Amino acid sequence: MVTLHLNDYDISIGEMGKPLQRLIAAGNYTKIAVLVDNNTYRHCFPYFLQNIDFEVVAIEIPAGELHKGLDTCRFIWSEMMRLGLDRHSLLINLGGGVIGDMGGFCAATYLRGIDFVQVPTTLLSQVDASVGGKLAIDFNGVKNSIGVFQNPVAVLVDPAFLRTLPLTEIRSGFAEVFKHALIADADQWRNLQQINDLMTVDWASYLAPSLAIKQRIVEEDPTEKGIRKALNFGHTIGHAVESYSIADWGFRISDSAPQSEIRNPKSEMSHGEAVALGIICEAWLSHKMLGLSASELNEIVAFVKRFYPHWPLAEEDFPAVFALLKKDKKNVGGRINFTLLPAIGEARIDQFCEVVVIEEALRFYMQ
Ligand SMILES: NC(=O)c1ccc[n+]([C@@H]2O[C@H](COP(=O)([O-])OP(=O)(O)OC[C@H]3O[C@@H](n4cnc5c(N)ncnc54)[C@H](O)[C@@H]3O)[C@@H](O)[C@H]2O)c1
Structure with missing residues (x-):
């Protein structure tokens, strides 16, 4: 215990x-x-x-x-x-x-x-x-x-x-497990590299370090005025794409973008799959904006692709995804707000990226 x-x-x-x-x-x-x-x-x-x-x-x-x-x-x-x-x-x-x-x-x-x-x-x-x-x-x-x-x-x-x-639910939580490591604990990130099959993991050894990261962050900033925003890594693009993929749930979308901008697309994504997509895009933004090294970017992308299926994001989806991104509650003065990584294990909150750069990040995922 x-x-x-x-x-x-x-x-x-x-x-x-x-x-x-x-x-x-x-x-x-x-x-x-x-x-x-x-x-x-x-x-x-x-x-x-x-x-x-x-x-x-x-x-x-x-x-x-x-x-x-x-x-x-x-x-x-x-x-x-x-x-x-x-x-x-x-x-x-x-x-x-x-x-x-x-x-x-x-x-x-x-x-x-x-x-x-x-x-x-x-x-x-x-x-x-x-x-x-x-x-x-x-x-x-x-x-x-x-x-x-x-x-x-x-x-x-x-x-x-x-x-x-079930595997879909394990995947959903696993995205948060490796997100915690990426924003705050490079050693835990290295430990996670040993995992190959999500259904046979002995979770007991991974839960405590992951929880300790969340505990430390929420205690420092209980009401999300500052460092707690680090937990949003991968979630800005992740939430937008998740909402878009489940657009037939209407109720989630209605407050986020005009219905006319939403074309209900392909398969619905689980929360974890959407965060995994978001982590790839936001790792690329980290590389572009904060100098996350190319080798660490490649490491993150290879890890995510080991566990998560590719989702068929396409250029035609961009208007709806941006309509949702622009309504993100973390934005400030209409600017889209990210948490990005200068290196694995470190997070920088309140990073603002232009639309053209975010489009490039989405294209990076699509490659
Ligand atoms: N409060 C927070 O800080 C916070 C953070 C992240 C997410 N959330 C919220 O958490 C919710 C998502 O949580 P979730 O993914 O656990 O969803 P969930 O509670 O819907 O559980 C997912 C599915 O797994 C089933 N299930 C649960 N335990 C099971 C088990 N041991 N074996 C088999 N099936 C089981 C559930 O019945 C459900 O069908 C969202 O509403 C989200 O807003 C809250």
Whole structure:
């Protein structure tokens, strides 16, 4: 068991049973509810129950981002009331980033806030979403637009949950794992070079260094005024291309660009695939703007291509992608804002690039 101590809570990495038992014993909670979706109810809840000896009630919701909204919150709050949760009750969020974000939001607002524990079950939520105190739901078509900053009482990261996770979800989280290394830890980047097959990785050894990077950054800048923006490496272009690829979700696009500019294109991309594309483009921008060496650029590109399929981006996609890039919430005064790398393991925030240079970066990916 590895424990990372944050200012007001701990992240435990290893079997979740013992730290959870200790926390429950110390908390003297009146009632304990576990929020699950239909997948984590099936794949994760049985293991969870095997590892505890206290009573819990489950609240089950449908899986997926489409359910990360107010209607589901209403259902969760209603269930919490129906089950008799009071101010001294605890909510345990057993699932991926959707469960963690929405369960955390519901707990932080129920009766003006009750304790909650994050038990993340996807690689993305284990290395990223469960740490940093950002809790949100999607509203009126805008992702994560209603929410609060509130820390859990603990985060329990148990790699055993990853055994049932499909490759697309592993890829999604893996993009965050190597992004953390690229922005802050050249040694961890070198360790990651040993990985060849994402489905046979012993994640236990990679989780702690990755989490430690996110922990360090969010503690230094909890509300994203400065260095926390480093975590956006790969995400400026990544988010734009991801939104474009899922344009038939309309709701995500509607606030970001006029519908007329969006031509629904090819296959939908997962978040991880989009971030991987974004990392290739933004590594090229780093080379062009900050002198990231050609050998490090090539190293990054070869690594990403080892794990992620090529997405058929074409010149005809550029207008829609730029319409989305121009609406990025990180932009300042209409200028498109990036985090770039002068070298592997170092990040520079607030780097502004002209449209023609960004077009070149997209063409670099297309080669
Ligand atoms: N709060 C933050 O700082 C932060 C950071 C990054 C992402 N996010 C949010 O996280 C969400 C994405 O998280 P995610 O990728 O974990 O998505 P998710 O919660 O939708 O999980 C992905 C899928 O995997 C299933 N699943 C979860 N655990 C499983 C397991 N162990 N075995 C089999 N299937 C399992 C889920 O049911 C779901 O179908 C987005 O809503 C995003 O906005 C938040």
